[in-house]
Amino acid sequence: MTIRHRITVHWRQQGRTISHDVPEGEYILRSFEAQGDPLPFSCRNGCCTTCAVRVLDGTMDRREALGLSRELREKGYGLLCVARAIAPLEVETQDEDEVYNLQFGRFFARGQVRFGLPLDDE
Template identity: 60%
Template sequence: MVQTHTIRVHDRATGVSYTLEVQENRYILDTAEHNGVDLPFSCRNGACTTCAVRVLTGYIYQPEAIGLSPELRRQGYALLCVSYARSDLEVETQDEDEVYELQFGRFFGKGKVKAGLPLDED
């Protein structure tokens, strides 16, 4: 028998909170959509930060969340599109730009990109 957990999602953008019953073997985002809950998402494969949440209580399993560094995972961030509940959870959606900056800002935060010169043709 598959275990089910209660997930409470606070959507910061709308101020609305949702409560879902999610099976351990189902992605949280898929279950939310199946229940008519409209949460932010984009790629659906754990590579971007659109569906990022901060875990307030509980445990999430997210082996496919390649869009989050181990450091951000340790800080409690998760990607709902590829996350499985491992306990009852309370999560809060995050601003995609904030999480993107935390994840990638150290690489791209060096100022504006300048147009380069054309490559020499041989």
């Protein structure tokens, strides 16, 4: 018997709330697509922030989210394209530019990037 977890996504930009049961360990984005509810994405590799969400309740496996700094992951952000269902979860979509700015804006806007990017330490 496959364990399934109820995943709820509040899609701010569309004013919609979508819920599906996702098999444990399965990618959330892929499962929502297979169930007829595609969500925003771009790269599918965990490197951009198009599918960024903020966790409202619950937890997800977000180890593959290379496009998010450890600091943002600790603040509850994740990327649905590489997030795996491990428990019931409620998230809210974020604006791509908002997450990008949280991660990189403070460096690029102030000319603080000299060698590498802020993710290089991880």
